[in-house]
Amino acid sequence: xxxxxxxxxxxxxxxxxxxxxxxxxxxxxxxxxxxxxxxxxxxxxxxxxxxxxxxxxxxxxxxxxxxxxxxxxxxxxxxxxxxxxxxxxxxxxxxxxxxxxxxxxxxxxxxxxxxxxxxxxx
Amino acid sequence: xxxxxxxxxxxxxxxxxxxxxxxxxxxxxxxxxxxxxxxxxxxxxxxxxxxxxxxxxxxxxxxxxxxxxxxxxxxxxxxxxxxxxxxxxxxxxxxxxxxxxxxxxxxxxxxxxxxxxxxxxxxxxxxxxxxxxxxxxxxxxxxxxxxxxxxxxxxxxxxxxxxxxxxxxxxxxxxxxxxxxxxxxxxxxxxxxxxxxxxxxxxxxxxxxxxxxxxxxxxxxxxxxxxxxxx
Numbered sequence: 142x143x144x145x146x147x148x149x150x151x152x153x154x155x156x157x158x159x160x161x162x163x164x165x166x167x168x169x170x171x172x173x174x175x176x177x178x179x180x181x182x183x184x185x186x187x188x189x190x191x192x193x194x195x196x197x198x199x200x201x202x203x204x205x206x207x208x209x210x211x212x213x214x215x216x217x218x219x220x221x222x223x224x225x226x227x228x229x230x231x232x233x234x235x236x237x238x239x240x241x242x243x244x245x246x247x248x249x250x251x252x253x254x255x256x257x258x259x260x261x262x263x
Numbered sequence: 264x265x266x267x268x269x270x271x272x273x274x275x276x277x278x279x280x281x282x283x284x285x286x287x288x289x290x291x292x293x294x295x296x297x298x299x300x301x302x303x304x305x306x307x308x309x310x311x312x313x314x315x316x317x318x319x320x321x322x323x324x325x326x327x328x329x330x331x332x333x334x335x336x337x338x339x340x341x342x343x344x345x346x347x348x349x350x351x352x353x354x355x356x357x358x359x360x361x362x363x364x365x366x367x368x369x370x371x372x373x374x375x376x377x378x379x380x381x382x383x384x385x386x387x388x389x390x391x392x393x394x395x396x397x398x399x400x401x402x403x404x405x406x407x408x409x410x411x412x413x414x415x416x417x418x419x420x421x422x423x424x425x426x427x428x429x430x431x432x433x434x435x436x437x438x439x440x441x442x443x444x445x446x447x448x449x450x451x452x453x454x455x456x457x458x459x460x461x462x463x464x465x466x467x468x469x470x471x472x473x474x475x476x477x478x479x480x481x482x483x484x485x486x487x488x489x490x491x492x493x494x
Contacts, residue, residue, distance in 0.1 A: 152303045152324065158334040159320060160310040166341045168366040170348035171355070178345060182480045186473065187343055189445045193472040194339055195433040196449030198319055201465060202426045227426070234427045235434055244431060245285045251427035255420050 226258035272391020283399040291407015297321040308404040354385035368393040
């Protein structure tokens with residue numbers, strides 16, 4: 142019961158914290174002088190950081206952790222199969238999106254491809 | 264006193280609804296898969312109201328990352344919003360609550376719709392469009408919460424949809440800026456950050472990415488200063 146309450150307050154505070162930082166980024170132009178936003182380094186970050194962050198989010202979602210210990214391969218067969226399936230599915234997602242520009246279709250194809258490759262490798 | 268055009272606002276928000284309904288339903292489903300309670304899922308769509316950030320926070324919340332860490336990651340993901348209000352400052356409602364709400368609700372889609380309108384039409388439409396757009400998003404999240412448990416029983420590895428979405432968003436970013444350098448930056452930053460920590464992996468990697476992106480600007484700044492003979 143205490144754990145449940147801790148979990149709920151953790152979620153509540155996390156959501157409020159995320160909401161506050163997001164509101165600050167959106168309201169900033171109305172709060173500070175415009176010339177402070179018009180700096181070359183902020184424009185450069187705005188242009189390039191989103192793609193770098195997305196790449197980080199993709200890479201950290203892949204199940205590569207524990208694949209190596211030092212420089213020796215220590216993964217179990219199941220994990221290698223999962224990583225292979227994830228990479229294969231992402232290539233299929235990008236190919237379908239490149240060709241069709243359909244967000245939902247590409248995502249469904251990605252989940253289908255992941256399951257299909259896992260089934261083939263099992 | 265601002266006159267809000269609710270009918271035209273509803274019309275302008277319909278194309279956004281076509282995008283928000285599937286994306287919001289997917290969010291509701293995935294939040295359920297990640298083990299988030301219903302109230303937290305809806306509160307995210309009400310208080311955070313940011314597509315990519317809402318998807319990105321799910322794995323972080325399930326992993327129980329420290330709150331400061333999560334907030335910093337979300338700030339980095341939403342950095343682009345810093346510029347959105349600039350061209351719309353003149354069009355914001357004069358009434359304080361409405362003005363604050365319009366700043367709060369300035370998502371990619373709301374920004375795109377409003378900036379595509381002629382400047383003189385914006386003031387009457389900014390509040391209705393913002394409110395209708397968020398309504399679609401909240402309704403879609405609730406629908407996702409409802410169908411999530413059924414879908415999750417039928418489809419294995421449903422949570423992989425988030426990674427697919429990230430890949431598509433990355434593809435769109437790549438087309439927008441037409442440069443693959445940030446991809447290399449992200450990959451190198453992750454390898455370097457892996458040597459430091461696991462709990463703070465993402466945040467350290469983002470920090471390293473920022474340094475790598477800004478290095479050319481800093482270098483040219485310093486070489487300009489020295490060329491001018493400044494100390």
